[in-house]
Amino acid sequence: MAAARFLQISDLHLGAPFGWLAPERRAERRREQQRALEDAVAEAIHRRVEGILIAGDLFDREGVDAQTLAFAVHVFEAPGCPPVLIAPGNHDPWSLTSPYWNARLLGARGWSWPEHVHVFTSARWSARRLAGSPVEVWGRSFTTGIPSAERPLDPAMLGDASRENGSALRVAVFHGSREGFLPPGQVTAGPFSDEEARRSPFVYLAAGHYHLRSRLDHAGAVRLAYAGSAIAIAPDELGAHGALEVRIDRDRVETEFVELDRRRVHELSVDVSGAASEDQVDRGSRAGCRAACAGAGREPSSRRASSTSASTLEPCGPTTTSNRCGAAPASPRRSASHGPCSSGSRARTTRTGAP
Ligand SMILES: [Mn+2]
Numbered sequence: 001m002a003a004a005r006f007l008q009i010s011d012l013h014l015g016a017p018f019g020w021l022a023p024e025r026r027a028e029r030r031r032e033q034q035r036a037l038e039d040a041v042a043e044a045i046h047r048r049v050e051g052i053l054i055a056g057d058l059f060d061r062e063g064v065d066a067q068t069l070a071f072a073v074h075v076f077e078a079p080g081c082p083p084v085l086i087a088p089g090n091h092d093p094w095s096l097t098s099p100y101w102n103a104r105l106l107g108a109r110g111w112s113w114p115e116h117v118h119v120f121t122s123a124r125w126s127a128r129r130l131a132g133s134p135v136e137v138w139g140r141s142f143t144t145g146i147p148s149a150e151r152p153l154d155p156a157m158l159g160d161a162s163r164e165n166g167s168a169l170r171v172a173v174f175h176g177s178r179e180g181f182l183p184p185g186q187v188t189a190g191p192f193s194d195e196e197a198r199r200s201p202f203v204y205l206a207a208g209h210y211h212l213r214s215r216l217d218h219a220g221a222v223r224l225a226y227a228g229s230a231i232a233i234a235p236d237e238l239g240a241h242g243a244l245e246v247r248i249d250r251d252r253v254e255t256e257f258v259e260l261d262r263r264r265v266h267e268l269s270v271d272v273s274g275a276a277s278e279d280q281v282d283r284g285s286r287a288g289c290r291a292a293c294a295g296a297g298r299e300p301s302s303r304r305a306s307s308t309s310a311s312t313l314e315p316c317g318p319t320t321t322s323n324r325c326g327a328a329p330a331s332p333r334r335s336a337s338h339g340p341c342s343s344g345s346r347a348r349t350t351r352t353g354a355p
Pocket residue numbers: 011013057091209210211
């Protein structure tokens with residue numbers, strides 16, 4: 001029996017524009033994004049974890065629209081939702097002008113985060129003890145005006161977190177860049193080395209910022225992990241996306257992947273040499289996408305079915321493919337194609353309640 005269990009998510013990027021998708025599919029992807037967070041909360045309740053750790057970039061930007069803001073503020077009101085600990089990232093830093101982190105600005109709209117949601121509002125590490133648990137969750141925030149080159153795990157930055165305090169198990173939730181593993185296209189923010197992570201006073205570090213899942217093991221246990229973006233946010237975020245269930249014991253930490261994104265981005269090459277029209281290019285890329293879905297054991301469906309079945313997903317669309325190929329349909333070439341394909345055969349019926 002683990003001493004504590006958490007559900008870790010990060011980089012949801014609520015309010016992201018999804019400009020890489022065809023205009024008619026962006027709203028749908030935003031609904032899927034919100035459903036992924038509803039599903040994460042449902043998973044946390046179902047798995048009876050002690051808390052939900054959000055390691056930054058819950059929001060894509062400071063100026064999110066009112067619907068997105070309303071959704072986020074209310075999603076954690078689900079009955080049985082455990083404590084939620086949020087460490088803002090470089091996309092949603094804490095600031096006085098933040099419409100979601102500043103309680104007064106939020107209150108002006110008549111909203112407030114539920115009592116059990118705790119937001120770390122300082123770049124200095126601070127702790128939150130969980131009632132009835134041996135775990136102390138330590139977090140920090142990105143804040144506007146603080147250089148993102150600041151090293152969060154530098155011993156000078158750790159402050160009180162390094163002080164001896166008896167028997168508490170310390171877990172960290174933060175946003176930062178593991179040096180040497182920066183994915184292409186991402187910026188360095190809050191850098192740290194493996195050595196700093198290993199020497200830190202935390203039994204486990206829940207990290208956000210990198211959108212692909214990865215982990216750092218030490219002495220046979222997971223010491224730090226990125227859950228990756230909860231759903232694919234950009235066309236280069238291939239593979240499965242979701243959350244991590246983190247099980248913490250005195251001498252052992254394990255993580256288990258929990259899939260949340262019902263689609264996957266596939267990268268495929270389609271031979272369009274000989275294609276004489278934009279239409280032929282589209283047909284070729286659509287066939288390639290169908291083949292990729294079939295290869296992944298997934299059924300591309302051309303129709304909407306019931307709202308709880310796995311076949312609700314749209315087919316592998318030629319969405320970005322046609323954008324990319326359409327520019328020069330007359331010049332035969334091999335073309336890389338990114339389209340979100342149907343990915344879900346999760347058996348569990350999910351909540352579809354309104355925010
Ligand atoms: Mn991010």
